[in-house]
Amino acid sequence: MKDPTTARRAGRRRLGALAAGLLAAAALTVAGHPVAQAHHAHSGGSQPHLNDMHTWTPYEGIEDEHFCVQVFSGSTHAAALAAVKRALYSTGRPSWDLATTSDGATNARVDIRAKPSPCTSYPSAERSKIDFEYHVRSSNASIAACAYSDDISCVEFDRSIRSPSGSHYDFEWAYVYLDSDHLDSDQLINHETGHVLGLMDGGPRGGTWDTSCSVSLMHLPYYGCPNNNFSKPTDNDIRSVRTVIGR
Amino acid sequence: MGRPAVLAIGSGLAAVTVLAAVAMGAGAEPGHPEFDPDSSLLVSTRAELRICLDTHGQVDADRAATELAAATAEVGGHPDWGPSGYGAAPKVERGCPTTLPGPLDRGTVVGPGVTATPGPYRTVVVVLDGPTADRYLADAPAALLPYERMLVGEHVTATVSQAVAVRADFLGRPGFAADYLTPALGLDPARR
Secondary structure, three states, X not given: OEOOOOHHHXXXXXXXXXXXXXXXXXXXXXXXXXXXXXXXXXXXXXXXXEHHHHOOOOOOOOOOEEEEEEEOOOOOHHXXXXXXXXXXXXXXXXXXXXXXXXXXXXXXXXXXXEEEEEHHHOOHHHXXXXXXXXXXXXXXXXXXXXXXXXXXXXXXXXXXXXXXXXXXXXXXXXXXXXXXXXXXXXXXXXXXXXXXXXXXXXXXXXXXXXXOOOOOOOOOHHHOXXXXXXXXXXXXXXXXXXXXXXX | OOHHHHHHHHHHHHHHHHHHHHHHHHHHOOOOOOEOOOOOOOEOOOOOOOEEXXXXXXXXXXXXXXXXXXXXXXXXXOOOOOOOOOOOOOOEEEOOOOOOOOOOOOOOOOOOEEOOOOXXXXXXXXXXXXXXXXXXXXXXXXXXXXXXXXXXXXXXXEEEEEEEEEEHXXXXXXXXXXXXXXXXXXXXXXXX
């Protein structure tokens, strides 16, 4: 996902978009439409997501969704962690925390909690329990999921595991690769976090079959929905996450 | 009709032909790999569990294959082995080149990375001799790493082939099967 408000990189963005488009087109052609199969229809179908979303405890524990921040370039750990927490916690609770909605604790299976130190500072055994990591770079030109492009943020899932219900395979870990220029955008941080929780892009230029401009943080102006300039998840997004949880 | 017009028409027809062929090929050809999260094998074109072995350094490959086969058989006792659609423990195969790009931290890709055509192996085991393991794994006995990934959204990828890098002297120990090979096969270690 790119930042549409960053004018100074417009030329490079266009090149990045072209590269991303070519990559997506190549994937559509060569891989048998994997993008077209990536539903944002809230069915929970082929939407990769974190395994821990299916489980919860009433206290902080391994079932919660823990994240850490690692800065490689373009920022400091303190600034990047503050930016991510600002985006996720501006209301005092994580925007994606289902406990903030009316159905209360029994659906509080998304309970995002920040780890205070850089990801690589944790011993491997402890780090392995951190569900997702925000990796910050001044450019994601070295990251495949970001189409090797500057000014693009993206998500990678790792360690597939059988879901508690046995109905599908989801992922133990996810990585959000954030361009450091996106740290000032709650919209982009929450959009990428939406991917971690199983949501896909949508809109006329969203690259999925869901070309509607439904009220969603995943159907942004960048994808052809000019009125959807959200910075937080909408009720539709929370419903979508709940559907993914229910698989 | 002038030469430029003929060239233009010819180019147009060629383009249409290519586009049509691409469209037909993309839509009609069976066996295109697709990300399949409903299957333990993760890729639509995989029909059975296959495990591959690669080595780095002075590793006795035959011994490593034997120990890996034993570890796989041990994981076969996991309660979700059968429900995952895995049959008899697969034999260990060779032929999955791996790279060690640097310290094998979480997320380090040791295989082809993002690809539209992932290979047949659900799991790749990378065995390192002592000096190589000291260099790349530091103090860890093993590490779970991505081998192949597929694009599942415009800027979203998912690992579809899981690698586990392991010290040669840890391969035959119970901890390898329980704590590393089990999750590398998509099974929950906590349920064993």
